[in-house]
Amino acid sequence: MSKPSPERQLRVLHVEDSELDHHLIAVELARAGLQVELCRLDSLAAVNAALDERWDAIISDFNLPGFSGLQVLALLKERHQLLPFILVSGEIGEDTAVAAMKTGASDYLLKNNLTRLAPALLHAIEASESERARMEADRALRRSKQRLHELAGHLQTSIEMERAAIAREIHDDVGGSLTALKFDLAWLARHVSEPAVQQRVASAIETVSQAIEASQRIMHNLRPAILEQGLVAALQWMAARFERRTGIQVSLRTPQEQLQMPAGVPLVAYRCAQEALTNVSKHAQASRVDIELSLDAGVLTLELRDNGRGMAPQDLAKTRSFGIRGLHERAATVGGWVDLSSGAKGTSLILTIPLEPDAIAQVQEGDEEAEDASAHDPSVWGNL
Incomplete structure (x- = not known):
């Protein structure tokens, strides 16, 4: 200025x-x-x-x-x-x-x-105008960040809606057509007697069965119907499936009581866990993953820890680390946030979502009473 x-x-x-x-x-x-x-x-x-x-x-x-x-x-x-x-x-x-x-x-x-009056006056006006310009720039930056945050939230919502629409189309069109085709092939298998034809029909039935399983897997990834049974059931299903597919041992810890959560929260928690497990299978070189879900003082916490090779600071700061940024934006759509830490003994991701209006204040107060709170653990180990 x-x-x-x-x-x-x-x-x-x-x-x-x-x-x-x-x-x-x-x-x-x-x-x-x-x-x-x-x-x-x-x-x-x-x-x-x-x-x-x-x-x-x-x-x-x-x-x-x-x-x-x-x-x-x-x-x-x-x-x-x-x-x-x-x-x-x-x-x-x-x-x-x-x-x-x-x-x-x-x-x-x-x-x-x-x-000294005139120089002091000019200097004071200059300083005031500089401060006013800085404050306006800060306001513009906050407005820009808010617009970007709203855009990111809108994109996340749009993606989920598109996923749901694609999942319905796969279920109604592709899944229905494959099932009908399988019935027709089964009819042919019962009505032909030539061994060569029966062998080809059996091979076709196996191929169609694999396509049906693939379509079901794609539908689950696009829009997990298991979430209708609750977040705990969805995490149990995801952990068991991840363990079978990758061979990485998964330990899941969840509360005994039924969790009541606002709309949108279970899907956000599920997607964060899904993204974290995908990163573990691709990059972590881990042999074990611990997942813990808890609800205390109106705050939902989901933590995933692995014993892999960890992440370097430059990995977290990569320009194209959109997966990590996506986790932050997805959590923000329901008023939550993600903390990611990594070291030589593995990586930890913590999703925190306040479910009640005064939950954030309770979180801040709870930080001062962390030692007392650690003595009380209402959760139990869930069976996969």
């Missing part, structure tokens, strides 16, 4: 009860080459009303009839107005000046030495 030009017309509010001192300050600013519209007010009510207008800065005396310059400064703070405030007084102690600076004053000067 460049310094305000001396040719720029400045509007300055002068809080001063002395007409002579007002004239001296106007002369000093004019002598410095500044074009200033200097408006004098000497009552707090008038100042409060004037703050509805646009001003470049405020110059205020310290002692005024019935109020002080610090009250004007406090009025600015109450109104959340970012205006340069310069305190000019003939009788102000060092302690008072320091207190004014801590409260938010831009500078302070003595009336018997106004040579």
